[in-house]
Amino acid sequence: MFIALLISPSGSQSELHILHQSPLASHHGTPERPVDSGQLDLQILCRQIQQQPEKRWLLTELAAEYGYSPDYFGRLFSAIVGSPLSEYILTVRINQAKLLLRDSDSNIHEISDQLGYKDSGFFCRQFKKKTGISPAAYRKTLQTARNNLIPKRKPRLEK
Numbered sequence: 001m002f003i004a005l006l007i008s009p010s011g012s013q014s015e016l017h018i019l020h021q022s023p024l025a026s027h028h029g030t031p032e033r034p035v036d037s038g039q040l041d042l043q044i045l046c047r048q049i050q051q052q053p054e055k056r057w058l059l060t061e062l063a064a065e066y067g068y069s070p071d072y073f074g075r076l077f078s079a080i081v082g083s084p085l086s087e088y089i090l091t092v093r094i095n096q097a098k099l100l101l102r103d104s105d106s107n108i109h110e111i112s113d114q115l116g117y118k119d120s121g122f123f124c125r126q127f128k129k130k131t132g133i134s135p136a137a138y139r140k141t142l143q144t145a146r147n148n149l150i151p152k153r154k155p156r157l158e159k
Helices: 042-051 059-066 070-081 085-103 108-114 120-131 135-149
Strands: 002-007 013-019
Touching: 042 070, 042 085, 059 070, 059 085, 070 085, 085 108, 085 120, 085 135, 108 120, 108 135, 120 135
Parallel strands: none
Antiparallel strands: 002 013
16 A cells, blocks of 8 residues: 555646555566555656656656556556546646647647647647647637627717
């Protein structure tokens, strides 16, 4: 048993969750190291993903860095964080895209580049799959909502 702090893709922290894991797991018959919350500090990894969503995050490289097989590390990440690594990275990128669409004048292609996508079409498909709306429509919706919040001035009549 170990304790992990659940980090949402938006960076907010939830309550502590106690997770029960077998102290040893096998991958092709080779036992892994025991799970130790000190060794497996995914809170730091989650912050790094949030700070560098454009980076190419590979399960195999992260597993090797932590000293686990990719399969075992993937299962641990899912158990601790609540979603698979790939889904977590996608959620972080989409949340960052929403901020950039709201707060910057960058076009869709520039935003997809900033988030590490080589193909802006693929970025748009992932954004729409995750949010139900295209990035351009998302930005337009925000602009429309913003314009509706600004009171319209009545023309002043000259006397």
